[in-house]
Amino acid sequence: MVDIYIKPMEKVQIIGKQNVLLRDVAEVFVNGRTEGEAEKIPVFQIPDDRKKTYLLSIIDLIQAVAQKYPNAAITNVGETDILIEYLPKAEERTKLWTLVKVAFVSLILFVGAATTIMCFHTDVQLPLIFQNIYYIFFGENKEMPAILSIPYSIGLGLGIIIFFNHFSRISLTEDPTPIEIEMTTYEKETNASVIDHLMRRKGGNQ
Numbered sequence: 001m002v003d004i005y006i007k008p009m010e011k012v013q014i015i016g017k018q019n020v021l022l023r024d025v026a027e028v029f030v031n032g033r034t035e036g037e038a039e040k041i042p043v044f045q046i047p048d049d050r051k052k053t054y055l056l057s058i059i060d061l062i063q064a065v066a067q068k069y070p071n072a073a074i075t076n077v078g079e080t081d082i083l084i085e086y087l088p089k090a091e092e093r094t095k096l097w098t099l100v101k102v103a104f105v106s107l108i109l110f111v112g113a114a115t116t117i118m119c120f121h122t123d124v125q126l127p128l129i130f131q132n133i134y135y136i137f138f139g140e141n142k143e144m145p146a147i148l149s150i151p152y153s154i155g156l157g158l159g160i161i162i163f164f165n166h167f168s169r170i171s172l173t174e175d176p177t178p179i180e181i182e183m184t185t186y187e188k189e190t191n192a193s194v195i196d197h198l199m200r201r202k203g204g205n206q
Helices: 058-068 093-122 126-138 148-165 178-205
Strands: 003-008 011-015 020-021 026-030 042-045 052-056 072-075 082-086
Touching: 003 058, 042 052, 042 058, 052 058, 052 178, 058 072, 058 082, 082 178, 093 126, 126 148, 148 178
Parallel strands: 003 072, 011 082
Antiparallel strands: 003 026, 020 042, 052 082
């Protein structure tokens, strides 16, 4: 008996070709080997030559493999639903356009973050807090003393850099940054929503 282990991926991108093979959507392990005829089994045919996302079930993969290896023991060790994003051709991304988008998003984030910080400082009356602290230690009333406001501003910037753990090409640790974690969470939730939508649409067409 042949033991076949397949590990489907959550989402794959197929460019150009419409005949999707098992190796395009999953890792395959057959009796101690990771390469062979099983990888070349067709599992899906893209019906339209246009950009679209398709849903492939682990059942579809098992049926395709069982048709070629009827006596095989097939074990799934990965995802149960696979999203196939089909592109007729690779998307062209100019460096200038990418820089424009990055600059635009950075500007929005900078203005939003600055506004949020200023609103927070206004709500907690930070200038008054600095004034009281300065009076306690120096016995003098001084509005926004530089001896406190400058170190606070520097510490605020350094704190943001350390928290996000990424500045330019410098990384303090190899751990993923909070932004990368949020992006991963967002991607997983988006994929789950797309899978749910496609399953409901597929069920409604039956």
